[in-house]
Amino acid sequence: DSGVTQTPKHLITATGQRVTLRCSPRSGDLSVYWYQQSLDQGLQFLIQYYNGEERAKGNILERFSAQQFPDLHSELNLSSLELGDSALYFCASSESGSVYEQFFGPGTRLTVL
Amino acid sequence: AQSVTQLGSHVSVSEGALVLLRCNYSSSVPPYLFWYVQYPNQGLQLLLKYTTGATLVKGINGFEAEFKKSETSFHLTKPSAHMSDAAEYFCAVITNTGGFKTIFGAGTRLFVKA
Numbered sequence: 548d549s550g551v552t553q554t555p556k557h558l559i560t561a562t563g564q565r566v567t568l569r570c571s572p573r574s575g576d577l578s579v580y581w582y583q584q585s586l587d588q589g590l591q592f593l594i595q596y597y598n599g600e601e602r603a604k605g606n607i608l609e610r611f612s613a614q615q616f617p618d619l620h621s622e623l624n625l626s627s628l629e630l631g632d633s634a635l636y637f638c639a640s641s642e643s644g645s646v647y648e649q650f651f652g653p654g655t656r657l658t659v660l
Numbered sequence: 661a662q663s664v665t666q667l668g669s670h671v672s673v674s675e676g677a678l679v680l681l682r683c684n685y686s687s688s689v690p691p692y693l694f695w696y697v698q699y700p701n702q703g704l705q706l707l708l709k710y711t712t713g714a715t716l717v718k719g720i721n722g723f724e725a726e727f728k729k730s731e732t733s734f735h736l737t738k739p740s741a742h743m744s745d746a747a748e749y750f751c752a753v754i755t756n757t758g759g760f761k762t763i764f765g766a767g768t769r770l771f772v773k774a
Contacts, residue, residue: 549703580762590704590750590764603759637703647692647711647754649762651703 550574551652553638559658565626568655572619572640578602579621580641580649581613585634596621597643628659662687662755666765674773679723679738681768683751686732692754693734694762695725699747707749710734721745746772 550573560566572579581593583606592605596615607613610628615621625632635656639649667682685691692711696704708719715727725736734751751765 549705551703589766592761592763595759595761603761605761639704648706648709649704651696651705653701653703 549650549652551638551640551650553636553652553655555655556653557656557658559660560628561660562628562630564628564659565624566628566657568623568625568636568638568657570621570623570638570640570652572621572638573650576640576642576650577619578641578643579615579619580639581607581621581623582637582639583634584637584654588634590637593623625657630659633657633659662691662753662763664751664753664763664765666749666751666768668768669766670769670771672771672773673741675743676740679736679741679745679770681736681749681751681770683725683734683736683765684732685734685751685753687753687755689756693725693727694752694754695719695723695734695736696750696752696764697721697747698750698767704750707736741770741772743772743774746770 552571554569577598580595584590593607595603613623635654637654638652641649663686665684694709695707708717710727718724723738748767748769
């Protein structure tokens, strides 16, 4: 158990819909990272937040957005969903703004029908 | 730009045999390198990392990796495979383009035969 929690574990929705994925980092970790894992794209970095502020951005679509709240939990919002958005979404956290060691949550499996 | 190449999407070894998973990176600056393991239906777990110092890095579960700058490699090894090592392994490098980001390789799935 990494100490990072993600909810929900599974999510099934339809094209065009909007969903929110939630992540609670390890106690004391200020940084949160979001990743998307799919068969065709592999593991892709989406975005990082540090203490409430966006720190780095990766291959995140404009339909996707994220935020980190004062209690340090983070949410990833996915809108206008397409079939190709079906994937595993991982959250990770680390102590500081560096990425030297990230602790990954169990993931949320999103299925878009 | 930094990138990571893992040679072989699938590797199969017999129990007790040497495990060798290959990783090559490209980086214009001294790299920070990592190996992560992903067991079925789980998130990634850090096996080991190289930042500075000794080029032979030991990790958890008996794995180790050697940073070879001249070969731009960071191959992962374990002397004797165990059935519980069956998982997917990811090599990763940190890039500092538009903020620190971790770039992952495509992954190598390790199969261990009894």
